[in-house]
């Protein structure tokens with residue numbers, strides 16, 4: 001064991017983890033391949049935001065930055081669904097605190113980086129890309145992204161928080177026999193910006209997450225503090241029509257938006273320009289085994305458990321993983337090999353569960369939200385939660401407004417889904433629900449039975 005550790009990757013996970021490790025009394029050196037986002041516009045004019053929910057908030061509170069983060073949040077009370085020329089609101093929950101918040105990725109990470117440096121124990125080196133790890137020579141191999149110079153840096157324990165293409169992970173699985181399963185999604189994404197209106201204000205309603213669900217593709221928009229919206233188009237990567245491939249090879253971009261998103265298209269005057277110049281991102285679920293190598297290395301965040309963004313949980317889960325790892329290390333002072341092994345064993349069922357739920361949520365967002373049967377089930381779920389909150393919590397609320405372990409959420413949601421199915425089969429209106437039967441079924445839900453996760 002050592003009192004100096006190294007982190008590779010100063011994104012959300014790395015910057016959060018550096019504070020936790022500093023609080024354990026460790027001195028931390030962190031390497032990041034990009035320039036310092038606090039002084040350089042690394043997103044080249046794009047304003048990228050994320051949905052922050054309870055798991056992330058709990059972690060931010062734990063490292064003492066939540067009051068600063070509050071200042072940069074925009075609450076989103078529900079989904080505003082744009083369909084058939086009209087809109088309808090679907091609240092995220094039934095209680096005042098049940099909402100999610102839009103937050104700038106850069107602003108949030110900057111707060112964490114400042115807090116990390118303020119500990120006096122975290123030193124950050126930017127523009128340093130890790131190429132690999134030599135576990136025999138105990139060195140990390142870097143290339144300076146500005147200087148182009150290669151260098152080797154000695155390390156004793158390295159934490160890999162270098163995202164979904166993690167170099168640390170790739171070196172790790174070579175020495176520990178772990179596996180990396182990348183499940184690419186057939187859909188990719190492109191981020192666009194909806195500018196402020198002529199009066200300088202938001203062009204569409206501010207405190208909601210806008211969705212234009214179109215079954216095989218969808219558009220979402222999250223508010224930014226600058227009175228703009230970050231808009232993301234999720235669309236098939238390939239295909240003869242309605243795909244990034246088609247639109248990039250001569251397809252009619254304005255025509256595509258006018259046909260499918262008629263109320264949105266006029267709000268972004270340079271839509272075609274943005275579409276051509278902004279990158280097309282790919283999406284994948286990353287599942288790995290072999291998160292650690294003795295007490296020498298461990299990976300977390302997107303490096304070990306990357307999820308598709310349809311539950312808005314990737315960063316939230318990465319933050320939660322930092323807290324879980326910190327607790328394991330505190331439980332086993334002086335024995336990090338055990339701490340890291342326990343971390344993987346305890347956390348992997350949860351990260352696998354959120355990976356599944358995130359993929360399933362794509363169908364919910366792109367298709368189900370406009371399906372009458374889904375809407376009925378959702379209305380009944382919210383009512384069951386209102387009537388018997390101790391026994392029934394909708395799955396969305398368990399993921400977003402709770403810290404119940406994800407694997408346990410998945411198990412409870414499956415049981416609750418059966419209740420909803422039985423209660424609503426053949427019905428078209430919530431007024432037809434048999435509430436006496438509902439009370440009986442809900443009281444029979446026994447979440448205390450032994451679960452797979454032991455949670």
Ligand SMILES: Cc1cc2nc3c(=O)[nH]c(=O)nc-3n(C[C@H](O)[C@H](O)[C@H](O)COP(=O)(O)OP(=O)(O)OC[C@H]3O[C@@H](n4cnc5c(N)ncnc54)[C@H](O)[C@@H]3O)c2cc1C
Pocket residue numbers: 008009010011012013014031032033034049050051052128129130131161162163164165166167189232281300301302303307309311312313314315316317318
């Ligand atoms: C379109 C989209 C929307 C999303 N929306 C949400 C949302 O609403 N809510 C949510 O919770 N999550 C969301 N996510 C997921 C979220 O962005 C990630 O889960 C989160 O950023 C993971 O944090 P991380 O620190 O593990 O990895 P990253 O954010 O990928 O950070 C890794 C860091 O390591 C650096 N790095 C990479 N390679 C190297 C290297 N070789 N050497 C040195 N440094 C390196 C990178 O520059 C980066 O700074 C979304 C993702 C996408 C793609």
